[in-house]
Structure formats: structure tokens, C-alpha cells
Amino acid sequence: MASTTYHPGAPPLQVAQWFNTREPLTLEDLRGRVVLLHAFQMLCPGCVEHGIPQARRVHEAFPSADVVVIGLHSVFEHHAVQGTPEALQAFIHEYRLRFPIALDRHEGDGSIPLTMRSLSLSGTPSLVLLDRQGRIRLHHFGHLDDLRVGAVLGQLLTEPTPEPLPDAAAGTSAAPSGPAGCDANGCPLPDDTPDAMH
Numbered sequence: 262m263a264s265t266t267y268h269p270g271a272p273p274l275q276v277a278q279w280f281n282t283r284e285p286l287t288l289e290d291l292r293g294r295v296v297l298l299h300a301f302q303m304l305c306p307g308c309v310e311h312g313i314p315q316a317r318r319v320h321e322a323f324p325s326a327d328v329v330v331i332g333l334h335s336v337f338e339h340h341a342v343q344g345t346p347e348a349l350q351a352f353i354h355e356y357r358l359r360f361p362i363a364l365d366r367h368e369g370d371g372s373i374p375l376t377m378r379s380l381s382l383s384g385t386p387s388l389v390l391l392d393r394q395g396r397i398r399l400h401h402f403g404h405l406d407d408l409r410v411g412a413v414l415g416q417l418l419t420e421p422t423p424e425p426l427p428d429a430a431a432g433t434s435a436a437p438s439g440p441a442g443c444d445a446n447g448c449p450l451p452d453d454t455p456d457a458m459h
Contacts, residue, residue, distance in 0.1 A: 268396035275366045275375035278346050280353055282361040288395050291329050295417045296391040300333040300377060303343045303352040305385045311404040312386030320360040327418055332362035335377040335385060392417050
């Protein structure tokens with residue numbers, strides 16, 4: 262029997278404000294492309310020294326039709342100084358960042374932003390790579406060497422693009438209905454199925 266590896270689907274982004282994009286992005290809309298999520302804070306030395314330059318290099322090296330880079334400003338400390346949209350806009354301008362950047366949303370008095378919490382990120386910088394089906398394939402806290410990131414990106418780009426499922430009633434194609442979609446190993450039950458085991 263062949264062994265399989267389970268790759269969970271990424272949760273939706275929970276964003277207070279977007280920068281460097283005309284319209285809000287959703288991971289669902291980016292299916293079919295590899296997505297690099299780079300979680301950072303502008304006052305994080307590792308982010309400024311390693312993470313942000315790496316995100317910029319990936320953004321410049323790959324066509325956006327294949328790889329989408331999203332910066333996720335996930336502020337969990339010094340919120341009054343770096344957690345405002347105005348501070349982030351100034352940072353983006355000064356560092357001349359051109360890829361889309363999301364200001365991770367806070368709720369109530371919680372110090373951990375919502376997307377950071379839902380992705381179980383351990384801090385900043387963090388790197389999350391999603392495959393073309395929106396599944397988490399790499400989840401890393403701290404600096405990660407460019408060669409390793411490039412190797413995983415290369416692997417994800419050579420994987421086949423998932424085919425839409427045929428819609429039997431209409432004879433046309435429809436998006437996969439399961440949370441991670443169907444692949445050669447099968448189709449998971451949708452989350453809203455009464456018999457789904459959680």
C-alpha cells in the first residue's frame with residue numbers, strides 16, 4: 262500500500278487592510294498558483310535582514326502567473342508603534358516593496374493577530390508555502406536559506422496543476438468542492454457534510 266502525506270489546506274487570510282494590490286486577495290482566488298506567505302513585523306531584525314529581502318527576490322524571480330508572494334504584517338508586539346496602517350504604508354514606501362502586503366487583523370485585546378493564530382505561526386519571520394491547491398507544504402519560523410526555498414518552489418511548480426472536476430449535471434467544469442480539492446488519492450468530504458469526522 263502506498264503511503265500518502267496529508268497537507269492541510271490553508272485557512273483564509275483575515276486582513277484589516279491591503280497594500281500594493283487593487284483588490285483584496287483571497288487564497289481561494291489564487292488556486293492554481295503557488296503562494297509564498299511571508300509573515301513579518303517591521304521592527305523585527307530577522308524580517309528586515311532576511312525575510313523581506315527573500316520575499317522580494319522570490320517576487321522578482323518568478324512570474325506572478327506561477328508564484329504569488331504575499332507579505333503578512335503580523336504585529337504581536339509594540340503594536341502602538343508598528344501596528345497602524347500609516348506606519349506600514351511608510352515602511353512599504355521606504356523599503357520600496359512591490360508585492361501585495363496584508364495587515365493581519367486583530368480582534369479584541371488579543372495580542373496575536375488572527376491569521377498568525379490560524380496558521381499557528383511561532384513568530385516572525387515565518388514562511389508558509391502553499392501548493393497550487395492551496396495546501397500548506399512548508400511552514401517555517403526563522404530564517405530559511407534561499408536554496409531550500411528555491412528547491413521547494415521548484416518542486417511545487419513542477420507538480421501538475423489540478424484539473425477542475427467535471428460537473429455531471431451541466432457537462433462543464435466546476436471547482437473542487439472539498440476543502441483541499443480532489444487529487445489522485447481521492448476527494449475529502451466537505452466540512453459541512455453531517456457524516457464528516459472532525
